[in-house]
Amino acid sequence: MCGILRAWVIGRWRAERRAKAARPWVSEHHRRRLVVAAHWTITTAQRAVRPDEPVRVMVADVQRRAVDDFGMTVSRDDAAAVLRERLRSLDVETDAFGTPSS
Numbered sequence: 001m002c003g004i005l006r007a008w009v010i011g012r013w014r015a016e017r018r019a020k021a022a023r024p025w026v027s028e029h030h031r032r033r034l035v036v037a038a039h040w041t042i043t044t045a046q047r048a049v050r051p052d053e054p055v056r057v058m059v060a061d062v063q064r065r066a067v068d069d070f071g072m073t074v075s076r077d078d079a080a081a082v083l084r085e086r087l088r089s090l091d092v093e094t095d096a097f098g099t100p101s102s
Contacts, residue, residue, distance in 0.1 A: 031082075034074055037066040038082045056093045059083060 045057045062079040066072050083096040 030072065033070045033072060034062075034066060034078060034082050035086070037069055037074075038062045038079070038086045040069070041065045041083075042086060054093050057083065057087070058095050 041061045042055075042057050045055050045061070049055055059076055059080045062083050063074050063076065066074045066079070080096040083094060087094060087096065
């Protein structure tokens with residue numbers, strides 16, 4: 001009985017250790033996909049307007065693109081952060097700089 005319990009504890013410890021080691025990779029993969037969704041949302045918006053019109057990219061557009069392209073749900077705050085990061089050097093109107101939702 002003690003041997004079975006020890007094997008179970010060791011197996012559990014190894015599984016938790018593997019899961020912790022995989023988390024940064026999963027997190028980085030999730031972030032890269034969110035950046036790609038933001039990039040394509042901006043690109044699509046720029047292509048859709050005439051040259052004399054302002055480009056508008058909303059946080060909800062990025063969230064929708066992430067769901068459509070990657071099947072992942074993204075919080076409004078995460079989408080806004082990535083959108084702010086991508087829009088630093090572009091002349092684009094957005095709601096990403098507003099107050100975060102609760």
